[in-house]
Amino acid sequence: MSRHSIGWALYHNELEKLWAHRARVLLIAFILIVLGGSFIVYNSHQSAKTMQRQTIAMMQSQVATLHHQIKQSSGTHKAMLVTELKGDEQGLRQMTSQHNTLNVASQIKMLKTELKHSPLASQGPDREELAQYQSMASHGIRSYNPNAENGFRLAGQVFSNPAMMVFALLAVGLAADRISSEVEGGTLGGLLLHAPYRLKVYLAKLLASLTVIWGFMAAAAVGFFIAGSAFFGIGSAQVPHVVGIRVNILPGSPAQVQVPVQTFHLLPQWSYDLLSLALAMIAMGALVAIALMISILTRSTVIALIIGALLVVSGALSHLLGFFAAWDPVVQLPLMADWTRKATAQFSIHGFSLESGLMVVFTWTAAAIVVGLWYAQRLDV
Amino acid sequence: MHNYTKDQDKSDVMIKFDRVTKKYRGLTVVDHISFEVYRGEICGFLGPNGAGKTTSLRMLLGLLRPTSGRIEVQGTDVHRNAPAALDGVGAIVEESRFYPYLSGEQNLRQALRLRNLDITETAIEERLEAVGLKEARSRRVKGYSLGMRQRLALALALLQDPVILVLDEPMNGLDPTAMREFRLHLLQLSQSGVTVLLSSHILSEVEQLATRLVFINHGHIVGIEDLRTDQAAQAYIRCAEPKRLGAWFDTRNIEAEATEDGGYRLHLERTEDMASLIRRLVHDGMDILEARPYKENLERQYMDRMAITEKETQNVEA
Structure with missing residues (x-):
């Protein structure tokens, strides 16, 4: 007979209850998110490819027509057609090069040449690109298609796209009824009779909810990797990913204006994927802590779920919140997940950064846990 | 005991x-x-x-x-x-x-785990058998x-x-x-x-x-x-001539309460006094039909207590 502490027993029981109660929902969500999400990405990727091919074919046809017209024309009209042909041929070359796999060595050579002839102020993007190709070369990657998806990219990038909203809703759904449903169902009394340790009961519920949502996210990451590999191939885990681009919003300019400065870092894709997953897990952890607090404060599953769902969608209404949006934990979600800081441009809040996002998220988490624990001791069951 | x-x-x-x-x-x-x-x-x-x-x-x-x-x-x-x-x-x-979504066995196992008790199959089976739920152990409690x-x-x-x-x-x-x-x-x-x-x-x-x-x-x-202590020393006596019995109590200053069936309920100092009382009644020619320790009917006690409270509450409200 094995003997365990009351904390372990509570945690074990909570996991058992969550699994028995929510296994079906989790399985359906997993299939929807991973298979559905991968299929949507695959489909949009295929559509983009088809559109690109059609555009190239159209431009090739246009270039051929121009050649034919130039042969038959003369004078000023011919000169105009030649100018138009040059533009179209350049566009066609660009389109074709985007579609094709690039030779890393020749790309490095081309970028170095371009950097020699471009002014210092506009060298940022080229330097960033050059650093990426140099990193690939140092890891033995000889060719690279920037538009090609692979298993690694899909697994990592999913934590910076709308799938995060589904994870967020799932996190709220899992935690929001942990206490309220026990109060409503009358089972909390029985639980406290066998384990009159209110703080430990609360913490066990929190940890069990975190375990399930984090386990689900990790499983989803593996699922996306497998599905991505099946659809697009595995690819290289060493492909560099640019992070740390500082985005500023110019005063008085539209939110989309971005001024990257050269403070970027390169991370191999596997490292980027893991860090994205970790940041997304932190963000979901905050939501779980908040949802559990709402669950104990309201003692009503319906109200807790409504408030939780409103919290999740509040990110979309951040433009109405003004300065206070900076303290909306959900506004921080895309920032947390897309730590390249490109997402900051979507919100008109100055000083948005990974650090500030982490601070907001940790503040909310700590406050939610403290309030939840305080109220757990006073709750009349 | x-x-x-x-x-x-x-x-x-x-x-x-x-x-x-x-x-x-x-x-x-x-x-x-x-x-x-x-x-x-x-x-x-x-x-x-x-x-x-x-x-x-x-x-x-x-x-x-x-x-x-x-x-x-x-x-x-x-x-x-x-x-x-x-x-x-x-x-x-x-x-x-x-927990309606858990089986009887799972509900029991959860409680056993919290009490740090044996959660082996045998232990669970024994406990469920003791309350007649062995056959329904795997069914969800909601059923x-x-x-x-x-x-x-x-x-x-x-x-x-x-x-x-x-x-x-x-x-x-x-x-x-x-x-x-x-x-x-x-x-x-x-x-x-x-x-x-x-x-x-x-x-x-x-x-x-x-x-x-x-x-x-x-x-x-x-x-x-x-x-035990409040009711053990109460007695119930019923004689062939209730009125004569009432008068007998009155002349000896014994507090006895007439019951609806013609008997009398009275308090004794000690349970041993019951035998002495019966001897005295027989000596004075009473035909005793029933004599036993008295235990008040709980329903009556309950109704009496609640009625008193209701009356007090009504008085307070008035």
Whole structure:
């Protein structure tokens, strides 16, 4: 007979209850998110490819027509057609090069040449690109298609796209009824009779909810990797990913204006994927802590779920919140997940950064846990 | 068997309510109640619906916080140190609730795990068999009948050789056989020193079990009666000539209360006085038809207590 502490027993029981109660929902969500999400990405990727091919074919046809017209024309009209042909041929070359796999060595050579002839102020993007190709070369990657998806990219990038909203809703759904449903169902009394340790009961519920949502996210990451590999191939885990681009919003300019400065870092894709997953897990952890607090404060599953769902969608209404949006934990979600800081441009809040996002998220988490624990001791069951 | 006496040693107090009050949004549900329950006794806790029984029991089990006052279990304040106070306390509180999406076996295993008890297949099977739920062990509790749930609640309440049992309507949904088994089990537990605080609407069951009664109504304790000491020295006498018997009592200044069936109920100083009384009556030529120790019908006591409270309440309101 094995003997365990009351904390372990509570945690074990909570996991058992969550699994028995929510296994079906989790399985359906997993299939929807991973298979559905991968299929949507695959489909949009295929559509983009088809559109690109059609555009190239159209431009090739246009270039051929121009050649034919130039042969038959003369004078000023011919000169105009030649100018138009040059533009179209350049566009066609660009389109074709985007579609094709690039030779890393020749790309490095081309970028170095371009950097020699471009002014210092506009060298940022080229330097960033050059650093990426140099990193690939140092890891033995000889060719690279920037538009090609692979298993690694899909697994990592999913934590910076709308799938995060589904994870967020799932996190709220899992935690929001942990206490309220026990109060409503009358089972909390029985639980406290066998384990009159209110703080430990609360913490066990929190940890069990975190375990399930984090386990689900990790499983989803593996699922996306497998599905991505099946659809697009595995690819290289060493492909560099640019992070740390500082985005500023110019005063008085539209939110989309971005001024990257050269403070970027390169991370191999596997490292980027893991860090994205970790940041997304932190963000979901905050939501779980908040949802559990709402669950104990309201003692009503319906109200807790409504408030939780409103919290999740509040990110979309951040433009109405003004300065206070900076303290909306959900506004921080895309920032947390897309730590390249490109997402900051979507919100008109100055000083948005990974650090500030982490601070907001940790503040909310700590406050939610403290309030939840305080109220757990006073709750009349 | 541990016998309760009025001069019970203080160390034998297992449950103590000390001027406990509970208010909900200004409404006083329990008002300064004080009583004690002693080791090994079965204490009936009686009152109509809404009297404050369940609220009191939930406060006793640490589920509700009293607005004022103090509740001690095994000498420890429940609301200061619940784990110590409630160690060895088994309970059934009102309607038994379980996780409907778990099976009976899973519900039991969860409780066993929390009590750090044996969760092997054999241990679980034995416990379920004891309450007649072995066949239904794998079924989800949401498919259980009220009686099955109540039997599972009993299994959980008796998990850990309890020192104290707090039972709120434990016989709800039990069939007569199960009720009898439960009654015998409770008596066995009481004889082995387990203290029982029992709230039930089935007065006949309480009457067969309880050694002491605490009556509550409108949040007030309206009476505490020790069924052994208070009733042991009462006698019931019925003679062929009731009027002559009444006069016999009057001339000797013996307080006797006429009953509806022509008999008399009277208090004796000691139980041994019963034999002496019968001898004197026979000596004076009374034809005794019935003479026995008197035990007041619980239903009548209950109705009397509640009627008094209702009258007092009406007077206060007037």
